[in-house]
Amino acid sequence: MGPLSPARTLRLWGPRSLGVALGVFMTIGFLLLDAPHLLPGPQLRQPLAPSLRPALPSCPPRQRLVFLKTHKSGSSSVLSLLHRYGDRHGLRFALPARYQFGYPRLFQASRVKGYSPQTGGTQLPFHILCHHMRFNLKEVLQVMPSDSFFFSIVRDPAALARSAFSYYKSTSSAFRKSPSLAAFLANPRAFYRPGARGDHYARNLLWFDFGLPFPPEKRAKRGNLHPPRDPDPRQLQVLPSGAGPRAQTLNPNALIHPVSTVADHRSQISSPASFDLGSSSFIQWGLAWLDSVFDLVMVAEYFDESLVLLADALCWGLDDVVGFMHNAQAGRKQDLSTFSNTGLTVEDQQLTARARAWNNLDWALYVHFNRSLWARIEKYGQRRLQTAVAELRARREALAKHCLAGGEASDPKYITDHRFRPFQFGSAKVLGYILRSGLSPQDQEECERLATPELQYKDKLDAKQFPPTVSLPLKTSRPLSP
Numbered sequence: 001m002g003p004l005s006p007a008r009t010l011r012l013w014g015p016r017s018l019g020v021a022l023g024v025f026m027t028i029g030f031l032l033l034d035a036p037h038l039l040p041g042p043q044l045r046q047p048l049a050p051s052l053r054p055a056l057p058s059c060p061p062r063q064r065l066v067f068l069k070t071h072k073s074g075s076s077s078v079l080s081l082l083h084r085y086g087d088r089h090g091l092r093f094a095l096p097a098r099y100q101f102g103y104p105r106l107f108q109a110s111r112v113k114g115y116s117p118q119t120g121g122t123q124l125p126f127h128i129l130c131h132h133m134r135f136n137l138k139e140v141l142q143v144m145p146s147d148s149f150f151f152s153i154v155r156d157p158a159a160l161a162r163s164a165f166s167y168y169k170s171t172s173s174a175f176r177k178s179p180s181l182a183a184f185l186a187n188p189r190a191f192y193r194p195g196a197r198g199d200h201y202a203r204n205l206l207w208f209d210f211g212l213p214f215p216p217e218k219r220a221k222r223g224n225l226h227p228p229r230d231p232d233p234r235q236l237q238v239l240p241s242g243a244g245p246r247a248q249t250l251n252p253n254a255l256i257h258p259v260s261t262v263a264d265h266r267s268q269i270s271s272p273a274s275f276d277l278g279s280s281s282f283i284q285w286g287l288a289w290l291d292s293v294f295d296l297v298m299v300a301e302y303f304d305e306s307l308v309l310l311a312d313a314l315c316w317g318l319d320d321v322v323g324f325m326h327n328a329q330a331g332r333k334q335d336l337s338t339f340s341n342t343g344l345t346v347e348d349q350q351l352t353a354r355a356r357a358w359n360n361l362d363w364a365l366y367v368h369f370n371r372s373l374w375a376r377i378e379k380y381g382q383r384r385l386q387t388a389v390a391e392l393r394a395r396r397e398a399l400a401k402h403c404l405a406g407g408e409a410s411d412p413k414y415i416t417d418h419r420f421r422p423f424q425f426g427s428a429k430v431l432g433y434i435l436r437s438g439l440s441p442q443d444q445e446e447c448e449r450l451a452t453p454e455l456q457y458k459d460k461l462d463a464k465q466f467p468p469t470v471s472l473p474l475k476t477s478r479p480l481s482p
C-alpha cells in the first residue's frame, strides 16, 4: 500500500471514533478549513455534444461509485439514474437483502448481499453502492475501493421537513403526536424526545444519514424560558437565487448559528427552538470531514446543475444522467423550498425559518454544500453550465413526451401495472408513471427503465445478480448403488 494522502487518511477514520477524540480533531478541523480545498478540481471535459449523443470520451467513465442516499432529498431520482446506468453496463451493485442496509443503524458490510470477507478477494468486486444507509465509512470501505467516487445529495432543511413530516407522520413518534408541522415547529420540545422511535426523522436527518456524531445537547439556561423569538429572516436570505452563484455573500454567522448573530440576538442561541447542538468548531469539524470523504454533494434545489457536474466528474454523457423525478408527493408545493420569500405567506416564511433553526446542523450542512456547488459551477463555467442544463431539460421533456402517457407523472390510482406503481407511504400520494402504448421494443425497454420506481428496480437488479437457483432432481442413467 502506498502512502496515504491527507484526504484518504481522513476517509479511513470513522466519524464516531473521531467523535471520541473530538478535542484533538477540532484543531485539525480548523487547520483543514484554512488549507486549500482537499479535493481535486472538477475534471473538465470537452463541451457536451448538443445532440446529447455520447461524445467520444476524453476520459474513462468512472464506474466505482458510492452514493449516500439521504432521505427526502431527491435521492430516489439519483438512484434511478444509477440503476439505469449500472443495468445498461452490466455493473454489479452492492445490494441490501431488502431495501435498506439496516437503517437507522450504521452501515455494516455484512448487510451486503453476496459480501464475504472470507473469500479474500476472489469474489467479484462491486461497482455501485447506493441504497439507503446511515453512512459508516470504515464499513463501506470493506465493500468498495477507497478510490470510488463518493457522492450524495442535500436539500433545504425547510423543504425536507415538509416532505418528511407528511411521509413519516406515523413513523416518527414526535411527528405522530403533533397535529401539524407548524404546531411541531412552534414548540418541538413538546413532541420530540431524542432516541424515541423514528425521531431521527424529526431533526437533523441529513446529519444523521451522513453518520456524523451528535454532541450532547445543552439545556436552556434557567431564567431564559421565554419563548423563542422568530429567527431573523435576513440571516436566512443568504443563498443564491436560481439565477447564479452568490455563495460568497454567505454570512459566516449563518453557517455557524443559523438562527441569529451573536451580536443582536444573544438570548436566542440558548432558546428552546435553537438549542445549541454543538459549537461552531464541532460543526466545522464535521463539514471538513465530509469534504475529505465526498467528491461531490449535489443540491436538490439545483438538481439539474448538480447532474451536469456529476456527469462531468464521472466522465459520463448527459444522456446517462437525464431522467424523471421519482418519489414526489402529490400536491406538494416544491417552490416552498426556494430561498427568496417572494410568494410565501407569512406563515410559510415563519415555518421555513423555524424548520431551518430546529435543524441547525442540517442547515449548516446545506449552506456549506450549496457554497461548494456554486464554487464548482464557477470553475466549470456559468455559460457552459447553462447550456448543458438547457440541453438536459430539453432532452427530459422530449423523453417525457415520447415515453409517458400525458407526458407527465400520474396519480398512483391510475397506475395499474404493478411494475411502475411506486410504493405508497405516508399521508400523501406518491406519483409515478404510465407508459405510452405503441412504443417500439427498443424504446419500450428504455422508457421502462426511466419509469421504474426504486423498489421494483432494485428487485430487478437483484434477480439479475442472483438468479434463482433451481434444484433439479438428480438424473442418473443407472441405478445408484445402495
Ligand SMILES: Nc1ncnc2c1ncn2[C@@H]1O[C@H](COP(=O)(O)OS(=O)(=O)O)[C@@H](OP(=O)(O)O)[C@H]1O
Residues within 6 Å of the ligand: 070, 071, 072, 073, 074, 075, 076, 077, 159, 162, 163, 164, 300, 301, 303, 325, 326, 327, 328, 329, 330, 332
Ligand atoms: N429532481 C428533483 N429535484 C428536486 N426535488 C426532487 C427531485 N426528485 C425528487 N424530489 C423530491 O424529493 C423528495 C423525495 O426524496 P427522496 O427520493 O430522497 O425520498 S426517500 O427518502 O427516498 O423516500 C420528494 O419531495 P416531496 O414531494 O416534497 O415529498 C420529491 O418531490
